[in-house]
Amino acid sequence: MTVIESFKMAIDAITANKMRSFLTMLGIIIGIAAVIAILAIGNGATTRITGTFNDLGATTISLSVSNKAGNDAQLTAADLQAIKQADTRVTAISPNYTLAGFAATNNQDEQAIVFGGTPDLQYTNTVMDSTITAGRYFTQAEYDDAAPVAVISVDGAAQLFPNQHSAVGQMITLRSRTTSISVRIIGETQSTVSKYQGAVRRSSFPVYVAIPYATMKLLSINAGGITDVTMKVRSRNDITSVSQSTVRLLETRHDVVGQHLYTARNYLAALDQVDSVLGLFVNFIAAVAAIALIVGGIGVMNIMLVSVTERTREIGTRKALGATTRDILIQFLLEAVILSLIGGLIGLTLGIVLAEVVAGWLGITAHITWQAVILVLLFASAVGVFFGLYPARKAAKLNPIEALRYE
Amino acid sequence: MSLITMQHVVKTYVMGDERLEVLKDVNLTVNPGEFVAIMGPSGSGKSTMMNIMGLLDTFNSGLYTLRDTDVTHLTDNERAHVRNREIGFVFQSFNLMPRMSLLENVALPMVYAGVGRRERQERAAAALTQVGLGDRLDHQPNEISGGQMQRVAIARAIVNRPAVIMADEPTGNLDSKTSVEIVRIFQQLNAAGTTVVMVTHEPDIAQYAKRIISFRDGVIQTDETLKQPQKAGADQ
Numbered sequence: 001m002t003v004i005e006s007f008k009m010a011i012d013a014i015t016a017n018k019m020r021s022f023l024t025m026l027g028i029i030i031g032i033a034a035v036i037a038i039l040a041i042g043n044g045a046t047t048r049i050t051g052t053f054n055d056l057g058a059t060t061i062s063l064s065v066s067n068k069a070g071n072d073a074q075l076t077a078a079d080l081q082a083i084k085q086a087d088t089r090v091t092a093i094s095p096n097y098t099l100a101g102f103a104a105t106n107n108q109d110e111q112a113i114v115f116g117g118t119p120d121l122q123y124t125n126t127v128m129d130s131t132i133t134a135g136r137y138f139t140q141a142e143y144d145d146a147a148p149v150a151v152i153s154v155d156g157a158a159q160l161f162p163n164q165h166s167a168v169g170q171m172i173t174l175r176s177r178t179t180s181i182s183v184r185i186i187g188e189t190q191s192t193v194s195k196y197q198g199a200v201r202r203s204s205f206p207v208y209v210a211i212p213y214a215t216m217k218l219l220s221i222n223a224g225g226i227t228d229v230t231m232k233v234r235s236r237n238d239i240t241s242v243s244q245s246t247v248r249l250l251e252t253r254h255d256v257v258g259q260h261l262y263t264a265r266n267y268l269a270a271l272d273q274v275d276s277v278l279g280l281f282v283n284f285i286a287a288v289a290a291i292a293l294i295v296g297g298i299g300v301m302n303i304m305l306v307s308v309t310e311r312t313r314e315i316g317t318r319k320a321l322g323a324t325t326r327d328i329l330i331q332f333l334l335e336a337v338i339l340s341l342i343g344g345l346i347g348l349t350l351g352i353v354l355a356e357v358v359a360g361w362l363g364i365t366a367h368i369t370w371q372a373v374i375l376v377l378l379f380a381s382a383v384g385v386f387f388g389l390y391p392a393r394k395a396a397k398l399n400p401i402e403a404l405r406y407e
Numbered sequence: 408m409s410l411i412t413m414q415h416v417v418k419t420y421v422m423g424d425e426r427l428e429v430l431k432d433v434n435l436t437v438n439p440g441e442f443v444a445i446m447g448p449s450g451s452g453k454s455t456m457m458n459i460m461g462l463l464d465t466f467n468s469g470l471y472t473l474r475d476t477d478v479t480h481l482t483d484n485e486r487a488h489v490r491n492r493e494i495g496f497v498f499q500s501f502n503l504m505p506r507m508s509l510l511e512n513v514a515l516p517m518v519y520a521g522v523g524r525r526e527r528q529e530r531a532a533a534a535l536t537q538v539g540l541g542d543r544l545d546h547q548p549n550e551i552s553g554g555q556m557q558r559v560a561i562a563r564a565i566v567n568r569p570a571v572i573m574a575d576e577p578t579g580n581l582d583s584k585t586s587v588e589i590v591r592i593f594q595q596l597n598a599a600g601t602t603v604v605m606v607t608h609e610p611d612i613a614q615y616a617k618r619i620i621s622f623r624d625g626v627i628q629t630d631e632t633l634k635q636p637q638k639a640g641a642d643q
Contacts, residue, residue, distance in 0.1 A: 005518050016506050317502040320463060321563070322491020322519040324484050400463045404498065 006327075010335040013307070014342070024303040025343030027296025028383065032347025032376055033354055034289040036368065039376075040355035042282035043367035049274055058236055060126065061243050062096070062265045063229040063250075069261040073254045075226040080118070082253065083231065083246055089238040090246075092123035093231040095213050099220050102175040103152075103207045108160050111206040114174055116216025117230075118143055124230040128153055128189045128208050135168035135187030138212050146214035150174070150183040153191035156207030174209065176219050183211060239266045293379065296343065297387035304336050304391035315395050316403025329396035336388020337381055344380025348373060408475060410570060410602055411437040411460060416469035418455055418625075429455045430466065431625040437571070437604065442597040442636070444613035445606045447622035454575065456622065457606045461494050461573045462486045474570050491519050495564025497574035501556040503548040503563075509535060510544040513562045520567055534562035538592055554585035561592055565601065572596065574605040578612050590615045591639035615639055 014021045050058070065075055080093045094117035103112035115125055122130050122137045128151070138149050150172065152160070157167035164170070167185045174181055191208050211219075213226075233242045243264035251257045308315070315328055323331075352368055359366035418430040429452045437443055447453040458464035459471070462478060471479050478489055490496075495516075503512050513531035522530070535541055538558040540551075548556055557577060564572050574593065578586035590612060593603050597617075605616060613619050614637040621629040 002521070012506060313502060314504060317498070317504075318515070318519075319487065320461070320490060320496045320498075320502075321516045322487050322567075324487040324519075326484075327487075327519060401458050404463075404502070 003330075006330050006334050007338075009331050010338050013335050014339055020303065021339060021342075024299055024339060025296075025346065027299040028293065028340050028343030028380060029296075029347040029350060031289055031293030031296045032344045032380055033351035034292055035286065035376055035379075036348055036351025036372065037354040037358065038282065038285045038289060039372045040352070040366040040368045041358055041362070041364070042278070042285070043369070044355075044359050044364040045362070046275075046278050046282075047367060048364045049278065050271070058267060058271055059233050059239065060124065060267065061231045061233065061239060061246070063231065063246065064263050064265070065227050066261045066263070069256075073256050073261050075229060075250070077118075077226070079250060079253060080226070080229065083249060086249055087242060087245060089233050089242055091232045091234055092120035093229060094118040094120040094124045095226045096121075096124065096228045096230040097213060097216055097220075097226075099176055099216065100206075101177070101219070103156070103160060103209055104173045104175065105160050105170070108162075110156070110159050112156070112174065113206050113208050114176075114216070114219065115208070115210045116213040116219075117210070118213060120232075121210055122151075122189075123232050125210060126230075128191050128210055131190045133188045133190060134166045135185070137187055137189075138210075143212040143214060146212060146218060148181060148183045148215060149186045149211070151187040151189060151210045152185050153208035154188045155191060155205065156209065157185070157188050159207055172209075174211070174219055178221060179219060181215070181219050183215070236268065236271075239268055293383055297340070297383040300336055300339055300384060301387035301391060303339075304332065304388055305394070307335075308332065308391050308395040311395075312398065312403050312406040315398050316400050316406065319398070319400040320404060325396045328398075329392050332392035332395045333385065333388050336392065337384035340380045340384030340388075341377065344377050347380070348376060351376075408439075409436045409472075410439045410441075410474060411435070411604075412470070412472040413460070414470040416459065416466050416471065418452075418459065418464070418466045429625050430459070433469075433625075433627060435620070435627065437602065439570075439602055440597070440600055442593065442603045442615075442617040443605070444616035444619045445604065445622065446608065446610070446613050446619060447628075448608070451622040452625040453606050453622040457573060457575055457604070460571075460604060461496060462490050487519075491516060492567055493570040495567065495569040495572040497557070497560050497564050497572060497577045499576035499579040501548075501553070501560045501580075503556055503559055505548055508545050508547060509540060509551070509559050512548065512559055513566050516563060516567045530566055531562070534566040535559070537565070538562045552585075553581055554588055557581065557585075557589050558592065561589070561596075565596065571602040571604055574603065576606055576608070578607065578609065586612060587615075587639050594636075594639055611637075 065073065084090050084093050097116040099114040099116070101112050101114055103110055113127070115121060115128070117124065119137060119140055133154050137151055138147065142149050152167055160172060161167045161170060167188060170185050171182055172185060174183055233239055243266060247262045247264050250262045251259070318328065355366035355368065413433060413435045416430055416433045417428070420427040420429060433456065445453045445456060455464065459466050469479070470477065473489065473493060481489065504515065510528065510531050513534050514527040517527040517530065532541065532544055535544060538561050540555060540558055540562070543551065548559070578589055581589060593605065594615060597603050607613050616633070617636050618630070618632045620627055
């Protein structure tokens with residue numbers, strides 16, 4: 001007997017009892033839908049969260065100087081230049097001085113967070129995005145000259161100049177506790193925080209402003225020596241080795257080898273932890289879904305056993321007409337597999353719809369990979385084979401005489 | 408050369424501590440072209456004999472030769488193949504597949520024989536025409552009468568051109584008029600050269616065969632050839 005014949009017989013048997021077949025499939029449908037939806041949403045959430053982390057500094061190293069360090073050990077602008085020149089994997093390096101103050105125009109006065117750094121601050125600052133939406137960032141020359149220029153976050157600009165299309169070219173006053181300076185806005189950037197929490201009212205965030213480090217010294221008496229430095233490396237894999245070599249370089253330059261005055265911190269550990277928590281979550285739900293599939297498989301086995309009993313005489317007749325043990329085995333096994341596979345396909349469709357709906361609610365993108373689709377369909381077939389084998393063997397082994405006599 | 412040769416066939420069932428000897432040293436020869444009726448009360452061994460001849464059942468000792476081939480020691484698969492090609496079964500309760508058309512029912516043995524789809528349909532249609540149902544190929548079994556169902560079963564039995572038709576109480580579920588119609592088909596097939604072995608407990612049905620073998624307590628009690636079998640004419 002050919003596979004096509006067996007296939008046709010299996011389809012006939014399944015369609016003969018449509019309601020029963022559907023109810024049998026239900027377990028598989030629910031299991032597969034759950035697996036697909038969870039994989040898709042889990043992938044989407046992982047992408048989203050690691051994406052957020054990358055924005056916040058997956059390739060960022062923070063350098064700090066111990067307060068035990070003497071004057072000779074303080075960081076200088078020359079140190080930063082040396083670090084960047086020593087290693088091509090370092091893409092940006094800047095002091096990371098942050099001041100909480102106010103930004104004001106003639107009409108508006110808003111809380112402001114002011115960052116001071118080199119032109120590389122554009123890339124090392126994790127709050128203000130490196131995307132320039134208007135104007136430009138400050139240059140090395142403006143940094144060297146302590147020029148009174150500033151770059152402002154785009155929603156900060158909207159707060160300070162609510163009626164203007166762009167804040168570029170406008171003057172604002174930056175105010176610290178001790179003094180104030182007047183700066184000209186030369187550019188606007190996206191801000192990471194507003195990008196991710198666009199739903200929240202804008203005015204509840206402070207205005208973000210970036211200015212040259214030398215200009216910061218005019219605003220804050222504390223901004224003397226460089227104590228905190230942020231640097232960017234090309235990829236996550238560079239973080240550990242660049243951290244070590246940078247600390248060694250600084251110790252050599254300041255002749256303080258072995259005194260542990262410089263510390264390089266990164267977010268790798270935190271990132272790994274998020275990865276593993278997410279992985280744990282996805283695995284847990286997947287295990288629950290797998291249990292649903294096994295229950296579905298038991299449903300298939302149950303109904304196949306009923307079917308074998310119901311069709312005992314049919315099996316006896318087929319054997320009398322020349323069906324071999326193998327013919328009967330394949331017929332019933334194929335029936336179980338097709339039942340599971342149809343359930344799998346329905347579940348797949350349902351799971352994709354479910355994933356899209358839930359992802360829509362969560363505001364993430366569901367990721368359905370073709371590997372997941374193939375995996376799930378293979379799994380459904382495997383459930384069919386595993387739970388169909390026992391009933392099929394039972395059918396195939398029936399004694400033809402007893403089967404023919406069965407009422 | 409004989410078609411069926413059975414020598415010293417013994418069949419014993421063991422039920423708990425009891426040994427039940429159903430066939431005790433049975434010798435039987437059926438020649439091509441014969442129409443044999445096997446009779447006997449229940450428990451006489453006639454059904455067991457039928458099952459063994461039809462290769463549905465095995466036996467404990469003895470020899471069975473079918474069409475010059477020793478079929479005494481065959482595997483399950485080999486016996487399935489011999490059943491498929493050499494034996495056409497007709498059952499008391501027809502045993503048609505309820506969800507298949509008459510054509511598909513008749514074509515079923517050819518599915519297991521590996522015959523191609525087109526040839527299956529042609530031969531199944533021819534066999535149904537031969538039993539007078541050529542105009543109902545696409546009907547379902549539940550749309551036709553018992554007598555017609557048994558005709559379909561006969562068409563299914565002959566479609567693989569077997570060496571012998573084995574009919575187990577083929578008229579057991581039919582009224583007497585329909586029974587005669589069925590027996591007439593067997594006579595027609597037999598006249599055309601098909602060997603028929605039919606188990607029945609109805610003496611008047613057995614009268615239509617050419618030879619009547621009676622079983623009692625696991626042995627052949629009588630074996631007589633009828634000089635003038637009853638003719639199931641069209642007028643009856």
